Amino acid sequence: MENKYRKSIVALAAVVLLLTLQAVFGWVDAWAADAPGAAASAGAEGGALEGLKSFWSFTGFANFHISNLVMIVVGLFFIFLAIKYDYEPLLLIPIGTGILLGNIPFVPGYNVGIYESGSVMNYLYFGVKQGIYPPLIFLGIGAMTDFSSLISNPKLMLLGAAAQLGIFATFLGASALGFNPQEAGAIGIIGGADGPTAIFLSAMLAPHLMGAIAIAAYSYMALVPVIQPPIIRLIIPKKERKIKMKPPRAVSKVEKILFPIIGLLLTLFIAPTALPLLGMLFFGNILKESGVTERLADTSRNALINIVTILLGVTVGASTQADVFLTIDSLKIFGLGALSFMVATAGGLVFARIMNLFLRGDNKINPMIGAAGVSAVPDSARVVQVEGQKNDTSNHLLMHAMAPNVSGVIGSAVGAGILLSFLL
């Protein structure tokens, strides 16, 4: 009990101290301005006082605004989610810390802020603004992804296409809310549930909305284990949730090598604007599957992707500077983002049930894997596995769910390419 009071007293004392400091310096300002012969007495005492005043004016306390506090709380919440609930910690810790960095109040004009040209943060942000980081992330994803579940059962790729309903439904929704077509396209890509793709497209189509779009995409990706299960239970009847799928066939090495080569040629001939993303994704996979470039594949899937994730996360977080980020448009984007994840999940699930109408015997699929069509790799596949286990402990759906999951990555990148070619 005593301990509790002690904490409150310390917190109160800190607040009182800060207010006193601000008040004292306020009075000093007023006194310095009003004092008779103030200009004449600008001697040694005045210099010391000026120094103190100048120091105070540079501190975060003097430049503090309530919007900074709001964003700092958001940043702390991200860090809390990552540590306490293990929600995408590799993303939420850098982004959360980036939000803290971006919302420290400072005096503009001294090359500190992320939006001030010449500042260190601005140089790091260049990779986001120019869409450099997302393709590098895709290279790493390609080098760590095993497409064999997809190759062994190619029809599951349709689920990855169906879940892209989220992108296009959000595009319509954003247009209806009054965003221009470019902005609507950039917001729509949140439904692809793919952070790098969202950053890439918004950097090209609507750079001013990129902070909000990236934060929405990454936070909803982290919240996939919260968003998807209720929708799965709503759309898939209990009986269908228990369907066991036949194990995937063994895939030969030749097929594994052919997949990225054919995938690269085919998808990029259809949507060349997706070249930076899909090109790097399939390039990474060729490095992995060729079997002769293990060193390059290893660097891509470990060192490179880790470095880029750090830079991307912290700069995207820092781009949420309160004065730029806290707008009505951001709120709309967050609303549309939540809706897009739900629509994408529902699209995949409904399509899986429709597919089952045409499949016979042991070819039937467990419709829950449709939820993995949103490309949040591998979280949505993990959600499907957990839901499958809840209904039947002997039913392992992870490998099957990985197929629509990785095809969702391809699908959302193709979708981004198409939106670019229409709207750029």
Next chain:
Amino acid sequence: MTILEVSSQTWIITLVGWSVVFVALFLLIFIFNNIPKLLKMNFKREKTAKPQKVQTETAGDKYISGDETAAIAMAIHMFFEEQHDEESNIITIKRIERRYSPWSSKIYGLRNFPN
């Protein structure tokens, strides 16, 4: 023209865009449904020429279910677990009869003065 507050151009982008995603992935499905067949065609040709070699290759491609894989893995695991040196299971410090060791012997010391 606007439908549900959205211009017809936006509707066109939506419908065409989603369809193209389907088409792209559908083409991939078509190709990868047929690739195993194409690869098997090659095997058949080889089969007539070198029957012995083909046998081993088809054995490599044979489908094995998860249960069978688990059973094989368990059998191998048990086999290797049992492959162990025969030991007495008596772990003690062996007593050595010859107790003399010259490591601290005074006769090898440097401070031995000649008589």
